[in-house]
């Protein structure tokens with residue numbers, strides 16, 4: 374079987390067989406075909422798409438290229454949660470202990486920051502002592518005793534995806550729905566959960582810029598789940614505005630700590646409660662309304678907070694010792710009005726340039742830098758009010774200007790867009 378024939382077949386919009394896709398992926402993993410040939414194959418998919426069956430074949434081959442995790446020894450329902458990546462998205466830190474405190478098991482393998490969006494692993498690394506690499510036995514023990522665990526993505530899972538994703542990133546072939554769906558789902562299915570809840574971000578600060586494409590991606594991922602008898606639930610949530618008030622690694626951990634102290638941003642709270650309820654309702658087979666009441670109770674009673682503290686401590690972290698050593702620069706509003714927009718993309722770029730994100734995989738990041746939004750969308754602001762605070766270690770000449778320009782302040786208040794757009798099951 375020849376790679377060029379397979380590429381030609383895809384370029385002429387013919388359907389590929391399982392063994393043709395398997396041949397391409399496995400040959401690439403074993404270095405039997407070059408980056409150049411694989412790029413041609415990826416471009417053929419990028420421009421011509423894949424059918425649902427072909428998307429499943431690609432997912433399956435990528436799953437089989439690595440290890441799969443067997444969680445069958447755990448006698449609770451196991452639910453995974455995945456976010457496609459957003460700005461200020463710290464909800465894994467909050468949702469995992471909430472769901473675990475309801476008696477549902479949450480095993481999470483998370484990634485580092487990618488492009489402009491932050492990664493849960495980087496956030497957790499800003500807690501002194503937190504161990505992201507533990508043995509499989511320790512992982513299973515933690516799931517049995519604590520009920521949730523968050524570790525870094527294993528190199529041994531979906532090995533082909535790792536190599537192919539790096540190439541896609543290099544050649545600019547990331548934003549293809551079948552490629553994204555198979556990439557995410559290969560890792561999620563290999564990770565062994567019964568239910569997978571995906572928070573699919575839509576808007577300026579996300580991969581998916583519009584609801585139409587996001588819906589297509591969501592349906593593709595839900596359908597992939599069906600081939601494996603896994604329940605996949607996909608919620609589209611708004612990412613035009615940063616999520617919550619704090620953006621930056623240790624700042625986001627602080628916001629999670631504040632959340633459990635009862636101090637929370639309204640939109641963050643709404644999304645946390647919604648995603649937690651979806652996870653619990655699917656795992657326990659109860660209605661979403663019942664699950665929501667349970668979630669609110671777990672938050673208000675302090676049970677979720679206790680679970681949060683227990684989990685971080687179990688993995689060696691000291692919540693009193695965050696890597697948060699940065700200088701503060703207070704930004705005041707140059708005018709009065711209502712905050713109608715906060716551009717998540719420009720806030721993400723600012724936080725990235727302050728040092729919170731990477732340009733290349735090997736870059737070192739600054740855990741302490743970022744921004745806090747004192748004012749958020751829908752709120753009234755007077756001239757001279759504090760708009761927010763920039764946490765920096767290397768001052769950028771234009772940081773104040775970039776921060777202020779991310780805000781759209783008008784005389785008239787606009788309706789605030791809902792954070793939850795829709796859910797596809």
Ligand code: URA
Nearest residue numbers: 538552553554556557
């Ligand atoms: N996240 C992934 O894991 N894969 C993609 O292709 C895009 C986002």
